[in-house]
Amino acid sequence: xxxxxxxxxxxxxxxxxxxxxxxxxxxxxxxxxxxxxxxxxxxxxxxxxxxxxxxxxxxxxxxxxxxxxxxxxxxxxxxxxxxxxxxxxxxxxxxxxxxxxxxxxxxxxxxxxxxxxxxxxxxxxxxxxxxxxxxxxxxxxxxxxxxxxxxx
Numbered sequence: 001x002x003x004x005x006x007x008x009x010x011x012x013x014x015x016x017x018x019x020x021x022x023x024x025x026x027x028x029x030x031x032x033x034x035x036x037x038x039x040x041x042x043x044x045x046x047x048x049x050x051x052x053x054x055x056x057x058x059x060x061x062x063x064x065x066x067x068x069x070x071x072x073x074x075x076x077x078x079x080x081x082x083x084x085x086x087x088x089x090x091x092x093x094x095x096x097x098x099x100x101x102x103x104x105x106x107x108x109x110x111x112x113x114x115x116x117x118x119x120x121x122x123x124x125x126x127x128x129x130x131x132x133x134x135x136x137x138x139x140x141x142x143x144x145x146x147x148x149x150x151x152x
Contacts, residue, residue, distance in 0.1 A: 018088035
């Protein structure tokens with residue numbers, strides 16, 4: 001979709017007319033990717049994937065999503081040029097319905113959401129122990145060269 005749609009002037013104009021567009025790199029922000037993949041699973045009732053297209057309300061609650069949308073309809077999938085105005089129109093004419101459904105979703109999260117959001121200090125404690133054992137007390141930093149952090 002990056003080359004097929006996001007770099008296309010026609011698609012960009014349509015996206016910018018109706019939406020505030022934010023591209024999230026899953027390698028740079030795995031935390032956000034996990035949130036939106038889980039939202040996709042809840043909304044679509046199936047496993048997610050990439051690219052992930054997520055439409056969210058101004059208060060950051062997802063209401064429509066999909067994985068790959070070709071620019072034009074093909075492979076029994078709607079085209080992105082068709083999806084964008086339909087989502088914009090649906091949001092404009094069904095805001096109350098969307099907000100009501102979103103409120104219900106947060107009132108009673110499915111057990112998978114509750115399990116995914118349960119926090120424990122055990123991983124942080126284990127990481128602290130591992131890092132303490134790798135710290136170079138003479139030259140500083142962790143382990144051998146190079147001493148600067150690497151991207152995750």
